[in-house]
Amino acid sequence: MHVSVIGTGYVGSVTGAGLAELGNIVTFVDIDQEKLAQIRCGKAPIIEPGLEEIIRKNIAHIKTTTSIDIAVNETDVTFICVGTPSNSNGSIDLRYIKSVSEQLGQTLKNKKKYHTVIVKSSILPSTTDTIVIPLIEKKSGKRAGESFGICSNPEFLREGSAVFDFFHPERIIVGCHDEKTRRQIKKLYSSFACTKMFTDIRTAEMIKYASNAFLATKVSFANEIGNICKKLCIDSYEVFKGVGMDNRINPHFLRSGVGFGGSCFPKDVNALIRQAQDLGEKPRILSSVITTNDRQPEKMYSLLKKHVSVKGKTIGLLGLSFKPGTDDIRESRAIPLIKKLQKAGANIVAYDPVAMTNLQELIPDIRYAESPVSVLQSDAILIITEWEEFEHLDYSGKIVIDGRRVEKARNEAKVYEGVCW
Ligand code: UDX
Numbered sequence: 001m002h003v004s005v006i007g008t009g010y011v012g013s014v015t016g017a018g019l020a021e022l023g024n025i026v027t028f029v030d031i032d033q034e035k036l037a038q039i040r041c042g043k044a045p046i047i048e049p050g051l052e053e054i055i056r057k058n059i060a061h062i063k064t065t066t067s068i069d070i071a072v073n074e075t076d077v078t079f080i081c082v083g084t085p086s087n088s089n090g091s092i093d094l095r096y097i098k099s100v101s102e103q104l105g106q107t108l109k110n111k112k113k114y115h116t117v118i119v120k121s122s123i124l125p126s127t128t129d130t131i132v133i134p135l136i137e138k139k140s141g142k143r144a145g146e147s148f149g150i151c152s153n154p155e156f157l158r159e160g161s162a163v164f165d166f167f168h169p170e171r172i173i174v175g176c177h178d179e180k181t182r183r184q185i186k187k188l189y190s191s192f193a194c195t196k197m198f199t200d201i202r203t204a205e206m207i208k209y210a211s212n213a214f215l216a217t218k219v220s221f222a223n224e225i226g227n228i229c230k231k232l233c234i235d236s237y238e239v240f241k242g243v244g245m246d247n248r249i250n251p252h253f254l255r256s257g258v259g260f261g262g263s264c265f266p267k268d269v270n271a272l273i274r275q276a277q278d279l280g281e282k283p284r285i286l287s288s289v290i291t292t293n294d295r296q297p298e299k300m301y302s303l304l305k306k307h308v309s310v311k312g313k314t315i316g317l318l319g320l321s322f323k324p325g326t327d328d329i330r331e332s333r334a335i336p337l338i339k340k341l342q343k344a345g346a347n348i349v350a351y352d353p354v355a356m357t358n359l360q361e362l363i364p365d366i367r368y369a370e371s372p373v374s375v376l377q378s379d380a381i382l383i384i385t386e387w388e389e390f391e392h393l394d395y396s397g398k399i400v401i402d403g404r405r406v407e408k409a410r411n412e413a414k415v416y417e418g419v420c421w
Pocket of ligand 1 (some may be wrong): 155156157158159160212215219252253254255256257258259260261262263264265322323
């Protein structure tokens with residue numbers, strides 16, 4: 001099939017490159033010429049294991065353009081993969097979604113052949129029905145399900161293993177109304193053996209938000225129980241090892257610690273809270289998921305203060321990305337901790353194998369170390385991200401406050417405090 005992908009961020013670039021690897025011809029669309037130039041040179045526009053390899057391998061079947069018009073006219077199917085950032089009140093900024101929908105409508109007005117639009121960007125339930133479809137219909141003068149097809153096909157890719165996740169999905173969720181779109185999607189995903197659930201558009205959109213909200217809830221639940229464990233000198237990791245043995249619960253997403261970050265959990269849970277409130281609901285569980293998460297860095301800071309008076313001391317941070325395997329610092333727990341330490345007058349020295357450049361743009365006024373060894377010389381060390389290399393450092397004689405359970409630090413440090421153990 002000939003497929004176009006609008007937006008070459010992490011969802012778009014992985015989806016497009018994955019579809020090219022499966023034998024499709026893919027046209028990438030972006031307003032950012034630089035990203036397109038990178039793709040044309042066989043380079044990945046984001047850091048993601050395996051991505052560059054499949055872009056390079058399939059370069060002969062990959063095209064790039066800044067024009068939605070060109071892309072739509074030379075393809076049968078278009079994926080919308082543009083970003084949906086947060087507004088300051090937690091609601092979603094739909095500016096890119098709206099602009100792309102309008103441009104798609106303008107193009108479809110003159111396209112004779114049937115075209116299928118697949119929404120992959122994370123948008124709240126009802127957004128496709130109430131915003132995307134009306135905009136396309138208005139600009140094209142055509143009807144969804146008659147002259148063009150549209151569906152919601154949320155992504156469940158994890159950063160750091162997005163390419164693996166693309167090729168090994170646990171399920172494919174598709175929300176659409178008409179039979180033709182359904183047939184088109186079945187054809188596109190025919191090589192995947194996993195369960196394909198076809199449902200309506202709103203339900204598919206909600207499946208995405210409910211999935212992320214549930215996983216975030218598991219983490220905050222593990223943290224809340226973990227905080228109680230800490231007070232009772234119980235090891236929360238042992239507790240959740242036992243809890244996770246129950247098949248109804250399962251062992252995943254029960255690692256307690258400094259909390260969740262990233263581009264999805266905080267943004268999606270906040271957006272769902274906001275939507276619920278607009279609908280007159282009081283989403284108490286979801287609100288507590290965020291409150292508990294926001295409190296975990298505070299817990300780490302309190303544990304630090306138990307052992308050192310922060311003012312004028314050098315505090316070292318190990319790990320700055322929101323999780324290992326990525327340079328993404330969005331909503332990283334390092335950010336609130338650094339702000340708190342700065343306010344308290346600490347000298348901060350930080351190390352991360354890949355995320356320092358990104359954090360430096362946001363927080364330029366701390367010291368970034370070339371190696372973890374200089375961080376180890378600090379008066380106290382905070383572990384924020386569980387990079388594998390931190391399991392090989394020498395923590396003997398050190399004061400360590402651990403937000404992620406690094407066993408070597410736990411075994412060796414002179415003073416060791418886990419957030420929840
Ligand atoms: C998540 C979803 O997993 C993915 O399906 C969706 O498409 C995008 O959002 P991602 O943000 O890449 O993926 O990271 P994930 O691996 O889910 O971790 C999110 C955060 O939760 C990280 O900060 C991680 O450190 C934290 N986490 C995760 C915990 O604190 N404890 C856990 O047990 C699991």
